[in-house]
């Protein structure tokens with residue numbers, strides 16, 4: 001049932017007519033997020049100017065049984081912000097105020113449309129920063145980060161979005177406004193804040209978010225090391241961990257990813273080596289000195305063929321540029337690609353990568369790997385050519401890899417979310433009863449099923465449909481953000 | 485309908501736990517080691533008590549992945565000593581771990597200790613869980629990897645649920661290396677001075693592992709600052725800290741701190757959370773017999789005269805904080821919780837969906853949950 005006139009009028013009253021996008025061309029701009037293979041044009045888009053208008057819009061949706069989908073910057077990679085048929089999109093793009101930065105209690109309160117990097121920019125004058133660092137951080141919003149429980153390269157040591165959000169003001173699907181969380185980690189009853197974090201926009205809309213800020217580390221040490229095999233590089237990761245070192249970041253790239261990155265940004269990686277590791281330590285100078293020496297020794301022990309230590313801020317930036325460019329750069333060596341986000345236990349990294357290589361060979365497709373090795377979060381890129389008719393094969397390989405991660409004792413998604421993309425794979429990780437229990441919790445928040453319906457949990461309708469091919473996000477094509 | 489003496493069942497495995505829930509009728513209480521039996525709202529008389537103390541032991545420990553799964557009735561101190569053989573730990577040090585608290589009980593009460601400054605509480609360390617609902621549903625959430633956003637995180641619902649939403653059966657935890665070296669500096673000072681010291685510490689890149697002040701009676705008390713690191717580097721970091729605090733080393737004082745958190749029998753022990761910068765003044769305004777104050781975490785535990793509890797709840801609430809009563813004198817009938825959170829209707833909705841008959845933990849979240857939803 002399409003949106004009726006009464007619902008349209010109620011929504012216009014809620015946010016103001018001038019903040020409604022009704023024309024087909026305008027609406028089309030919201031038809032997909034970063035998972036561009038899925039597209040649905042929403043019936044209406046509203047762009048509330050303040051939190052009260054968000055609540056009013058949601059109340060109007062509740063009164064008229066209109067499904068709604070919250071949207072931040074639209075960089076999500078799992079189709080979480082994909083509009084739903086006969087529903088509306090609530091864009092948080094205009095809620096961009098930084099409400100408070102408190103250097104004493106080391107926290108900031110911001111509206112959901114503030115970008116991840118803008119929080120750090122607001123905190124920087126106080127020597128503070130916001131730790132979770134998705135590589136889309138220049139453009140992705142904190143509201144989207146909250147919804148996806150986003151991660152980043154430095155989350156190994158510092159934790160994910162969920163570990164950094166103290167409190168949120170949330171508009172529930174019935175339009176009521178509540179606060180989840182509080183001024184400290186001490187809780188009043190069950191951790192509803194924790195349930196909301198990572199719920200992919202299905203339990204309500206966050207309209208204000210209070211995050212913890214950390215002090216900028218005293219020192220940072222970064223190295224880039226080449227290895228004769230992916231196995232050797234994996235062993236280094238294991239030995240670093242076994243030595244009791246918790247690095248700020250440990251990232252791995254394989255030959256194909258290195259080749260693509262070098263071609264794109266010339267960051268000084270060695271083309272042709274089977275594997276490269278980026279290891280970063282941060283913290284007090286004395287600790288970094290001791291542990292950095294240990295890391296170098298571990299690299300040597302595993303046959304490191306070249307060890308490059310960043311000697312300046314610029315050299316460190318170059319190492320990260322190469323790492324972060326790898327994703328988009330793959331577009332240079334392949335017309336199309338799918339990206340996966342599965343997680344495996346760290347000790348099964350080498351085995352998993354070997355299996356992925358074999359699966360790729362069997363499918364006759366190349367797979368590039370660039371990933372968060374420290375926490376086992378893979379980002380295999382399945383390269384293919386749609387023009388050559390390889391789409392179906394690539395898609396099968398891609399979901400096969402996600403499901404392999406589950407088989408290895410891991411998870412379908414480490415940071416990109418389930419959304420529309422992986423909802424149909426959920427039964428490989430969870431039983432029917434587990435999923436039914438999750439659905440019960442969802443209904444406790446959203447009894448009428450109007451808040452981002454059809455995402456996260458498998459539905460017959462969704463799982464009967466077939467996704468289109470992956471296309472790079474426009475921001476990614478323009479080089480503004482990188483994917484990892 | 486409620487019997488005077490409840491039937492106690494002690495299941496030995498997950499299947500038996502589910503059967504115990506299914507085979508019993510009426511209300512259910514859950515007990516572990518009993519270290520927090522009196523915390524939160526008083527448990528109303530129940531028909532059946534499920535003792536999860538029989539569900540113990542490590543299920544899987546993957547040292548290389550730094551994860552462990554355990555049965556919920558496992559005392560955390562036993563788990564810690566098994567992990568210590570591998571140089572690993574659960575980075576969690578709530579005061580009642582020392583007296584035998586179980587992993588499931590620590591989760592259900594959302595407990596925490598000084599290490600929360602860096603590592604958070606169990607909400608941040610639990611990566612997977614198996615729970616049994618009041619209708620016998622056995623549900624799993626999360627997994628065995630530290631990074632995972634697959635599906636809703638039901639473990640968060642159990643954290644702080646005081647046995648009202650489900651029975652925690654198995655818990656998967658993220659581990660950390662045991663620090664190679666640890667040092668504690670102690671300064672005798674008032675709470676206000678301790679807060680000022682803490683400000684200076686947090687303004688510098690010293691990376692303390694814990695910063696707490698405690699007092700066992702008089703106006704004065706002791707500031708404890710714990711540092712963790714490598715054998716080679718730690719001494720120089722401690723020197724830096726010493727130059728600011730001018731303090732003496734005293735690692736034994738943590739036992740006294742934990743004792744202050746636990747409180748003495750017969751005391752009314754209130755747990756408080758607030759903005760760190762407001763905590764010293766808040767605690768200072770209360771008639772505390774003993775106090776332990778996390779100057780970075782914003783979490784304090786104080787012992788009060790029983791007749792001061794209601795006013796203390798109000799004072800904490802006025803400062804924007806949250807409070808819950810832990811142990812209390814026999815016969816105490818005052819409020820266990822402060823004013824209800826704004827999400828109270830949502831909390832009731834979650835309760836209705838997961839436990840529609842109101843079987844689990846009646847009274848624990850009183851008066852917030854309507855115990856009989858019909």
Ligand SMILES: Cc1cc2nc3c(=O)[nH]c(=O)nc-3n(C[C@H](O)[C@H](O)[C@H](O)COP(=O)(O)OP(=O)(O)OC[C@H]3O[C@@H](n4cnc5c(N)ncnc54)[C@H](O)[C@@H]3O)c2cc1C
Nearest residue numbers: 072073074075076080135141143144147151201206482483
């Ligand atoms: C090139 C590239 C690189 C990336 N790198 C990373 C990475 O390193 N790590 C990582 O974790 N992710 C990464 N991502 C994924 C993406 O950037 C994150 O998921 C991000 O958090 C999404 O934010 P957004 O503002 O774009 O949200 P959107 O895509 O607009 O929305 C994402 C989800 O959040 C919901 N939502 C948005 N705002 C709100 C709100 N206020 N309240 C409730 N729900 C809301 C939406 O309904 C949707 O379900 C990358 C994406 C790209 C394109």
